[in-house]
Amino acid sequence: MTSDAVTYRQLLETNNALQVLSDEIGWLCVTRTTQESKLFPLAYMLLSFFNAYYRYPTLLRKIEARMSAEECGDRARNMGAKTTLLNMGWCMPGYYINGRELLINMGLVRPEDAVEDLMYVIDFWRRFQLAYHRNDGHLMTREFGHRSQVQPERQLQIFEADALPVVAGDPLHTAAVRFMATISQFSFLSHCECRMGICNEGPYKFGGDREMLVRDFVDLSQCDFPWLDGVADDIPYNNLTMPIVVKDTHFYLVDDWGSFESKPEFRAESIVAIGLYTSDPLTDGYIPVSMNDAAELTATFNKLQDLFANATARLWERFAKWSRSEMIEAGALVYYNAPALLAHIAGVYDQSDWMEIDDRARRFVPLLNDEYGRDCLTEMLGPVSLPSQQAHDYVMSMHSNRPHRIYSPIPYGVLATGDYTRTSGPLFPGSSILGAKSGKWRTSKGLLDQDAYNQAAQAFTPSACNDENRFLDDYWLNYHHAEPAAQELYRHAQRQSRVLSGRGASLTRADIERGLAGR
Amino acid sequence: MKAFWEGKKFGHAETTPVPSAFHTAVRALVKRRLMESGADWGSFVFGSSYDLITQKDFEVIESDLLASGYRFDVSATVSAKEAPEKYKPLRGQDEYEIASEAVDGKLKVGQGDNVVAYPHNVVGVARYVHTADDVIQLMINGVPEDTIAIIDDSGGTLTAPILESFKAVVCMGGTVRSHLGILTREFGIPCLMNAKVSGIKNGDRLELNTSTSAKTAHDYQSGVEKPAEVWKLV
Numbered sequence: 178m179t180s181d182a183v184t185y186r187q188l189l190e191t192n193n194a195l196q197v198l199s200d201e202i203g204w205l206c207v208t209r210t211t212q213e214s215k216l217f218p219l220a221y222m223l224l225s226f227f228n229a230y231y232r233y234p235t236l237l238r239k240i241e242a243r244m245s246a247e248e249c250g251d252r253a254r255n256m257g258a259k260t261t262l263l264n265m266g267w268c269m270p271g272y273y274i275n276g277r278e279l280l281i282n283m284g285l286v287r288p289e290d291a292v293e294d295l296m297y298v299i300d301f302w303r304r305f306q307l308a309y310h311r312n313d314g315h316l317m318t319r320e321f322g323h324r325s326q327v328q329p330e331r332q333l334q335i336f337e338a339d340a341l342p343v344v345a346g347d348p349l350h351t352a353a354v355r356f357m358a359t360i361s362q363f364s365f366l367s368h369c370e371c372r373m374g375i376c377n378e379g380p381y382k383f384g385g386d387r388e389m390l391v392r393d394f395v396d397l398s399q400c401d402f403p404w405l406d407g408v409a410d411d412i413p414y415n416n417l418t419m420p421i422v423v424k425d426t427h428f429y430l431v432d433d434w435g436s437f438e439s440k441p442e443f444r445a446e447s448i449v450a451i452g453l454y455t456s457d458p459l460t461d462g463y464i465p466v467s468m469n470d471a472a473e474l475t476a477t478f479n480k481l482q483d484l485f486a487n488a489t490a491r492l493w494e495r496f497a498k499w500s501r502s503e504m505i506e507a508g509a510l511v512y513y514n515a516p517a518l519l520a521h522i523a524g525v526y527d528q529s530d531w532m533e534i535d536d537r538a539r540r541f542v543p544l545l546n547d548e549y550g551r552d553c554l555t556e557m558l559g560p561v562s563l564p565s566q567q568a569h570d571y572v573m574s575m576h577s578n579r580p581h582r583i584y585s586p587i588p589y590g591v592l593a594t595g596d597y598t599r600t601s602g603p604l605f606p607g608s609s610i611l612g613a614k615s616g617k618w619r620t621s622k623g624l625l626d627q628d629a630y631n632q633a634a635q636a637f638t639p640s641a642c643n644d645e646n647r648f649l650d651d652y653w654l655n656y657h658h659a660e661p662a663a664q665e666l667y668r669h670a671q672r673q674s675r676v677l678s679g680r681g682a683s684l685t686r687a688d689i690e691r692g693l694a695g696r
Numbered sequence: 697m698k699a700f701w702e703g704k705k706f707g708h709a710e711t712t713p714v715p716s717a718f719h720t721a722v723r724a725l726v727k728r729r730l731m732e733s734g735a736d737w738g739s740f741v742f743g744s745s746y747d748l749i750t751q752k753d754f755e756v757i758e759s760d761l762l763a764s765g766y767r768f769d770v771s772a773t774v775s776a777k778e779a780p781e782k783y784k785p786l787r788g789q790d791e792y793e794i795a796s797e798a799v800d801g802k803l804k805v806g807q808g809d810n811v812v813a814y815p816h817n818v819v820g821v822a823r824y825v826h827t828a829d830d831v832i833q834l835m836i837n838g839v840p841e842d843t844i845a846i847i848d849d850s851g852g853t854l855t856a857p858i859l860e861s862f863k864a865v866v867c868m869g870g871t872v873r874s875h876l877g878i879l880t881r882e883f884g885i886p887c888l889m890n891a892k893v894s895g896i897k898n899g900d901r902l903e904l905n906t907s908t909s910a911k912t913a914h915d916y917q918s919g920v921e922k923p924a925e926v927w928k929l930v
Contacts, residue, residue: 204917207916207917214771214772214849214850214851214853214854215771215772215773215826215827215828215848215849215851215854216772216773216774216828216849216851216853216854217772217851217853218771218772218774218775219771219772282710282715282719283718283719283722283723283726284699284700284701284719284722284723284726284727285722285726285741285745285749286741287700287737287741290741290742291742354884357882358860358879358882358883358884359860361852361878361879361882362852362856362859362860362879362882362883363856365851365852365853365856365875365879366852366853366856369853370851370852370853370875372875372878430913436873436878438912438913442812442813442910443881444812445884489856489857490835490857493831493853493856493857496853497828497832499774500774500778501772501774501775501778501779504772504774536746537746539751540749540750540751540753540754541751541754542751542754543751543754543755543757543758544718544754544757544758546714546758546768546775546782546783547768547769547770547771547772547775547783548714548768548769548770548771549714549715549718549768550771551769551771552712552713552714552715553712553714553715555712556710556711556712556715560711562708562710562711563710563715564701564704564707564708564709564710564719565707566707567706567707567708568706568707569705569706570706576917580706581707598737598738598741598742600742601742602742602743605746
């Protein structure tokens with residue numbers, strides 16, 4: 178065994194993560210059943226898993242050569258972009274280990290193969306997650322009883338103070354509710370039937386029986402997906418965040434897929450205030466969109482509603498003409514692309530890294546008929562019945578009490594035998610049948626090509642993440658809010674706030690709600 | 697030479713036919729190519745196997761299963777359209793038998809999981825939407841007023857351009873947390889997911905019990921049934 182051999186601690190931590198993810202995916206799946214779509218052959222998911230298995234370790238190392246996983250998590254916490262609970266909280270590790278499990282069942286890899294890759298992917302995920310969730314102190318929403326509280330106090334104060342009040346049936350309420358439905362529908366379509374473009378985060382406690390949910394809609398305009406070029410060109414924002422404040426409705430569940438449940442059931446009539454923001458890797462926090470007054474925001478929702486409705490119709494017509502192979506590939510790339518925003522944040526994005534199918538994964542396409550796709554996914558994530566997933570007869574798994582676990586742990590026996598392999602190797606050539614991307618990337622700095630976007634990202638550090646501010650968290654601020662550094666941090670975040678501009682760090686929620694009551 | 701999966705102590709084979717057939721064939725292929733190569737596993741698994749296990753091999757595995765007379769279940773309409781020789785015909789709409797007698801002019805013809813409890817039941821006219829061609833026709837001709845769409849696709853994309861025009865939706869798959877459940881909730885459209893229906897024809901007047909309580913994640917996890925009825929008004 179060499180000096181850089183795998184350690185017992187590494188295996189313990191990795192296998193713990195595999196078991197936690199196994200427990201959670203089991204719960205997430207039992208509450209949904211296997212999805213089927215008449216438009217998209219869902220076997221695309223399997224292709225994405227193979228691609229993730231062969232490519233994520235190399236590409237995450239490429240990101241981390243420029244920016245650590247922890248800093249990626251800090252950046253992600255200050256924007257509503259594609260680093261959501263869903264994309265990074267579950268999809269990134271989930272797709273990789275789904276691919277591993279399938280390949281084990283095909284006899285193509287053993288549980289003790291590519292051990293360093295697996296440990297690295299899990300370790301990257303853990304460090305990202307702990308940084309992203311540092312304000313709530315958890316690794317996943319499941320540890321928090323299915324809740325997520327990512328935002329710092331200063332941003333929550335802005336969301337609360339600037340939210341525009343609505344009453345069911347008034348023009349802003351009507352426009353906002355219709356817009357949320359339309360953008361949700363566009364997002365499912367643009368993401369080839371998956372929910373990765375929508376995420377809900379929260380809840381956050383406001384006074385007076387009010388709670389807030391932060392809703393993110395991401396990859397809306399020209400972005401990594403070439404099929405949006407020419408369809409979504411006139412959509413002026415690539416990401417939109419909508420804080421919605423509800424009264425007398427408690428969100429008791431916000432899971433790692435960004436879904437929520439509430440008591441009583443969430444109804445549009447329960448929304449009492451709303452906001453709209455945009456952000457991306459080049460914004461210094463959340464930028465308000467038409468938040469000056471209700472009339473301005475109503476007009477914006479109505480305008481965006483029309484843009485998204487038109488884009489939905491155009492995109493549907495485009496997809497309806499696609500071949501099965503194109504649909505499989507697009508769906509696979511949407512899934513596989515889950516962590517790609519980290520490459521944009523770090524300024525090392527390459528379209529060939531994140532929007533192509535590796536030759537090693539493409540081999541499997543002939544197997545991906547509809548029935549194999551459905552049944553393989555169901556066996557792996559429903560009854561957990563694939564051969565590799567069976568454990569000894571005394572095991573009682575968390576949700577079913579049956580002797581199985583979804584993800585094969587790394588056998589500790591590798592420490593005794595030394596019989597394991599380290600890595601699946603560097604990237605193989607990739608390709609895409611979808612054609613080259615013709616458009617650019619819609620950013621807060623305008624439409625940028627790949628090189629310009631990378632250069633801008635490398636040159637930019639949001640103020641919340643610079644060396645002076647990065648570690649000034651809510652618990653430090655609790656004891657130091659009157660100090661100049663704290664006041665400056667808050668004032669910078671408040672610079673575009675309609676209500677809180679210049680108010681500084683010593684405000685409390687009660688101050689804000691007294692102010693709201695006096696308006 | 698024994699492959700790593702041979703002699704495995706715990707468990708069983710795959711339980712569904714296609715994964716079982718494909719995985720068995722791939723495992724046999726891997727063993728054969730490994731032995732023919734003379735390589736050890738360490739140099740094979742992420743080295744020579746990339747050249748020795750190819751797309752052509754997987755095409756042969758699929759062909760062998762089809763040659764046995766097996767035909768795949770179809771989910772996406774494009775699959776059957778492009779390769780009808782590989783797929784069974786699309787499933788019919790009336791596979792579920794639900795026997796009942798009319799009571800007060802209402803005949804129970806199905807049930808599903810209610811997504812959101814609304815103050816009142818919804819009444820409308822049944823219309824099946826199975827394929828992209830059905831959607832295109834409705835886009836061209838318009839969605840008739842009071843349409844209760846009966847859909848066997850739990851995804852949110854098939855009906856994307858016309859979903860907002862439906863009065864209600866009955867979906868014969870998924871759960872209240874599936875994409876179509878999420879979207880109908882957003883649009884405020886009453887919806888029953890995971891529905892079983894029988895004896896409904898296009899144009900029938902239906903009433904959906906959308907005022908009953910919604911099914912929750914906990915209900916699914918604990919196996920609690922909360923059927924919301926579909927009645928034909930006779």
